Amino acid sequence: MLSSLPSKVTVIEVGPRDGLQSEPEVVATAQKVALIDDLSQAGYSHLEITSFVNPKWVPQLADATEVATLAKRRPGVVFSALVPNMRGLAAALAAPIDEVVIFASASETFSRRNTNRDIGPSLDAYAEVVQEAQRAQKRVRAYVSTVWGCPYEGAVALSNVELVTERLLSMGVYQVSLGDTIGAATPLRVQRVLEALLARFGHPQLALHFHDTRGMGMANVLAGLDMGITTYDSSLGGLGGCPYAPGASGNIATEDLLYMLGEMGIETGIDLDRVIHASQRMVQVLNRELPSRYLRARLFAKNGQCF
Amino acid sequence: MLSSLPSKVTVIEVGPRDGLQSEPEVVATAQKVALIDDLSQAGYSHLEITSFVNPKWVPQLADATEVATLAKRRPGVVFSALVPNMRGLAAALAAPIDEVVIFASASETFSRRNTNRDIGPSLDAYAEVVQEAQRAQKRVRAYVSTVWGCPYEGAVALSNVELVTERLLSMGVYQVSLGDTIGAATPLRVQRVLEALLARFGHPQLALHFHDTRGMGMANVLAGLDMGITTYDSSLGGLGGCPYAPGASGNIATEDLLYMLGEMGIETGIDLDRVIHASQRMVQVLNRELPSRYLRARLFAKNGQCF
Numbered sequence: 001m002l003s004s005l006p007s008k009v010t011v012i013e014v015g016p017r018d019g020l021q022s023e024p025e026v027v028a029t030a031q032k033v034a035l036i037d038d039l040s041q042a043g044y045s046h047l048e049i050t051s052f053v054n055p056k057w058v059p060q061l062a063d064a065t066e067v068a069t070l071a072k073r074r075p076g077v078v079f080s081a082l083v084p085n086m087r088g089l090a091a092a093l094a095a096p097i098d099e100v101v102i103f104a105s106a107s108e109t110f111s112r113r114n115t116n117r118d119i120g121p122s123l124d125a126y127a128e129v130v131q132e133a134q135r136a137q138k139r140v141r142a143y144v145s146t147v148w149g150c151p152y153e154g155a156v157a158l159s160n161v162e163l164v165t166e167r168l169l170s171m172g173v174y175q176v177s178l179g180d181t182i183g184a185a186t187p188l189r190v191q192r193v194l195e196a197l198l199a200r201f202g203h204p205q206l207a208l209h210f211h212d213t214r215g216m217g218m219a220n221v222l223a224g225l226d227m228g229i230t231t232y233d234s235s236l237g238g239l240g241g242c243p244y245a246p247g248a249s250g251n252i253a254t255e256d257l258l259y260m261l262g263e264m265g266i267e268t269g270i271d272l273d274r275v276i277h278a279s280q281r282m283v284q285v286l287n288r289e290l291p292s293r294y295l296r297a298r299l300f301a302k303n304g305q306c307f
Numbered sequence: 308m309l310s311s312l313p314s315k316v317t318v319i320e321v322g323p324r325d326g327l328q329s330e331p332e333v334v335a336t337a338q339k340v341a342l343i344d345d346l347s348q349a350g351y352s353h354l355e356i357t358s359f360v361n362p363k364w365v366p367q368l369a370d371a372t373e374v375a376t377l378a379k380r381r382p383g384v385v386f387s388a389l390v391p392n393m394r395g396l397a398a399a400l401a402a403p404i405d406e407v408v409i410f411a412s413a414s415e416t417f418s419r420r421n422t423n424r425d426i427g428p429s430l431d432a433y434a435e436v437v438q439e440a441q442r443a444q445k446r447v448r449a450y451v452s453t454v455w456g457c458p459y460e461g462a463v464a465l466s467n468v469e470l471v472t473e474r475l476l477s478m479g480v481y482q483v484s485l486g487d488t489i490g491a492a493t494p495l496r497v498q499r500v501l502e503a504l505l506a507r508f509g510h511p512q513l514a515l516h517f518h519d520t521r522g523m524g525m526a527n528v529l530a531g532l533d534m535g536i537t538t539y540d541s542s543l544g545g546l547g548g549c550p551y552a553p554g555a556s557g558n559i560a561t562e563d564l565l566y567m568l569g570e571m572g573i574e575t576g577i578d579l580d581r582v583i584h585a586s587q588r589m590v591q592v593l594n595r596e597l598p599s600r601y602l603r604a605r606l607f608a609k610n611g612q613c614f
Contacts, residue, residue, distance in 0.1 A: 186566070186570035187567070191309050215524070218525060219567060223309065226309075249600055263493035
């Protein structure tokens with residue numbers, strides 16, 4: 001093990017979208033823009049900055065167009081945004097967005113509750129979105145949620161994951177990010193899913209999107225690295241999490257991920273200290289602690305010995 | 308990777324000692340006894356229940372003899388306790404303790420600050436403790452702290468770890484638990500240390516004692532499992548942590564560990580629900596949240612969806 005880890009990894013920062021979307025309070029547009037500017041300077045190649053979903057469903061990100069317009073652009077930093085449908089795509093295409101991201105599900109119930117559609121019709125609708133995005137010269141990335149379990153159905157069949165991934169890639173999506181929506185995956189299950197998918201798809205077509213709900217985040221990343229996966233989604237400070245559970249964790253924290261990768265000699269191009277700077281400001285803005293273990297260790301190390 | 312994981316693992320619960328020792332408030336003796344009783348019923352084969360150190364240094368565990376005397380014994384559950392010297396050993400031998408645990412350091416500065424002695428003299432003194440314990444038919448386990456870094460010195464030479472481990476095993480200690488005192492280890496560094504030690508010592512002679520300070524706990528356990536190590540120390544709820552850092556993590560949480568092991572088909576004999584029950588009571592006793600991610604997910608899952 002660990003003898004053939006990738007030497008380079010792409011970390012996609014999803015905090016401004018996936019993180020802020022889960023916040024109970026709406027963050028001011030200026031603060032979102034400042035956050036994205038902080039992150040742009042940290043060395044990321046890819047930031048998922050917002051979501052063009054109906055503000056009725058996600059009021060936290062109702063200012064998507066404004067955020068995308070106001071955020072400063074740095075060469076080499078791709079801005080992506082979530083789009084649920086053709087209307088969202090039209091709004092994204094009218095804004096300075098480089099890539100669009102669609103979100104499918106491997107669980108029927110989750111698909112119905114999250115997109116108001118069964119898996120099949122949801123994918124049919126996305127085919128048109130992808131086509132239209134490509135006509136506008138935009139790459140499309142996709143999430144598959146509930147890969148390692150559904151909050152409504154429990155276990156999710158691997159065959160569903162394979163089918164949905166296959167359909168997304170065949171409609172022109174360049175990469176599918178496999179989401180552990182409920183944070184239930186463990187390394188052996190990560191390996192099993194990847195073994196099945198890597199038999200049919202290439203490594204660059206697959207990314208991993210883990211949640212740290214049960215503390216498995218970094219162990220699952222390690223399993224992914226060992227299987228050769230080189231793209232991971234994460235959120236600064238572990239921003240996001242469960243609005244009902246103070247201190248509970250959602251997305252894996254970028255800081256924890258960067259520490260592990262950096263210490264193992266895996267390059268990301270991202271400056272951990274700058275990410276911490278961004279997280280510290282979010283701690284102020286949100287007026288609460290963020291769940292990242294590494295961030296907490298760094299913030300508290302100043303106040304006293306911590307070992 | 309992950310193809311040859313051990314099928315069985317021993318989890319040593321150190322919460323009553325390592326956890327409570329780090330608590331800023333002294334927990335009442337009756338509560339400690341109730342905790343140990345809870346844990347005895349959970350299926351552990353080994354509980355580190357207290358420490359016979361000078362109460363001047365660790366007032367939290369001044370009631371060691373009382374705790375050991377009052378805790379109910381269940382067949383098959385080994386009770387161990389920390390002893391710093393001959394005086395501590397005498398107190399431990401006078402109490403119903405099955406095993407004693409000594410603590411050495413791989414860092415000179417840490418050794419001086421933690422035991423008031425350089426590494427060499429500290430080991431010399433322990434040789435007498437081990438001899439005397441063995442004369443009383445007690446097995447001796449040992450910690451080596453600062454294996455992956457020292458809060459005072461930073462990096463610690465692997466040769467120090469090897470020397471200290473060698474000396475402890477040769478004086479009759481049956482197992483050395485390698486401690487990541489500051490929670491700085493990452494999987495690759497875990498692997499490197501184990502590679503060096505396993506070239507000289509057997510798997511059962513080595514255990515792993517990780518801290519989750521930077522969120523690396525479960526990834527490091529995975530690295531340990533992959534190297535064939537079958538004994539891990541953990542603390543219920545992640546009890547302990549840094550007294551200066553609310554919410555910061557110390558020992559890896561037993562719940563997170565049991566979830567990962569259980570989901571990967573690795574047997575421990577321990578009932579996760581009973582551990583959670585014990586942790587829930589400690590949440591009440593300490594009147595604060597505990598850092599275990601898994602515990603939080605379970606406690607909050609009752610209040611709302613959390614994904």
